[in-house]
Amino acid sequence: MAFVTRFAPSPTGPLHLGHAYSALLAHDMAVTENGSFLLRIEDIDTQRCRPEWEEQIYQDLQWLGLDWPAPVLRQSSRLPHYQAALDDLWARGLLYRCTCTRRDIEQALSAPQEGVPTAFGPDGLIYPGSCRGLAQPSQRPRDAVLRLNMRLAVQDIPQLPFVETGAAHRGPVVTSAEAYETEIGDIVLARQGMGTSYHLSVVLDDAAQGVTQVVRGADLFDATRIHVLLQRLLGLPTPIYHHHRLIRDDQGKRLAKRDDARALSKFRAEGATPADIRRMVGL
Numbered sequence: 001m002a003f004v005t006r007f008a009p010s011p012t013g014p015l016h017l018g019h020a021y022s023a024l025l026a027h028d029m030a031v032t033e034n035g036s037f038l039l040r041i042e043d044i045d046t047q048r049c050r051p052e053w054e055e056q057i058y059q060d061l062q063w064l065g066l067d068w069p070a071p072v073l074r075q076s077s078r079l080p081h082y083q084a085a086l087d088d089l090w091a092r093g094l095l096y097r098c099t100c101t102r103r104d105i106e107q108a109l110s111a112p113q114e115g116v117p118t119a120f121g122p123d124g125l126i127y128p129g130s131c132r133g134l135a136q137p138s139q140r141p142r143d144a145v146l147r148l149n150m151r152l153a154v155q156d157i158p159q160l161p162f163v164e165t166g167a168a169h170r171g172p173v174v175t176s177a178e179a180y181e182t183e184i185g186d187i188v189l190a191r192q193g194m195g196t197s198y199h200l201s202v203v204l205d206d207a208a209q210g211v212t213q214v215v216r217g218a219d220l221f222d223a224t225r226i227h228v229l230l231q232r233l234l235g236l237p238t239p240i241y242h243h244h245r246l247i248r249d250d251q252g253k254r255l256a257k258r259d260d261a262r263a264l265s266k267f268r269a270e271g272a273t274p275a276d277i278r279r280m281v282g283l
């Protein structure tokens, strides 16, 4: 079977050791399986993405010894595809417009009604559903926050499985319709000023790129439940998922983009070699 994996960084800061581990692992798996390793630039968040960071990504990955086929897929070139999927979901009545601020959501949650869960899901606070019952226009509103009506989305889907090969959860991972409603809820699929969302874009792009194996950090394990559902709703194949351990700093905290101290470029400037980086991340 073909093996196609990808590394999908967002150019919002320097790549650090955690990114290096993710990219090297995905690349090594592709080499072992005689498959391909693709690069995708996740630049839908135009407020936070910078061309300099994108350039730095190419340089860092090349320095690490990685290569990938051209052209590189950039999410900013894919907006019409995201819009078409939103149109489809809107026409099927699966989306609704939400005008709540974060404060509105917190207030609705601090006066809990029966049956309304107050918890965090893979996408932050689980939305209390305040806007769900409002009348919706027949045309999909542009540049609006659109949420997925989770109850409708899972009504014919008693449960959804995906195959995980990462050590922490190896095997089939199954999410019930009830868990979709209570542990994930009505997630945002279109953000204002973006015209899409991470979840929608990643699912459409993995399918468009023919990705068969998603290799990424364990921090995205729970988001995968959302991705598998979107694949089902949009008639897309579900890849095999491999969520790897996270690289932590000396205090045991997971690395974030702002941890410039761990930037690959910094190690490189201090004379580290790609082999040193491999050793540092345990490869």
Ligand code: GLU
Pocket: 008, 009, 010, 042, 202, 215, 216, 220
């Ligand atoms: N762009 C995401 C990030 O940098 C990764 C998305 C993915 O691998 O699915 O965290």
Ligand code: ZN
Pocket: 097, 098, 099, 100, 130, 131, 132
């Ligand atoms: Zn709302």
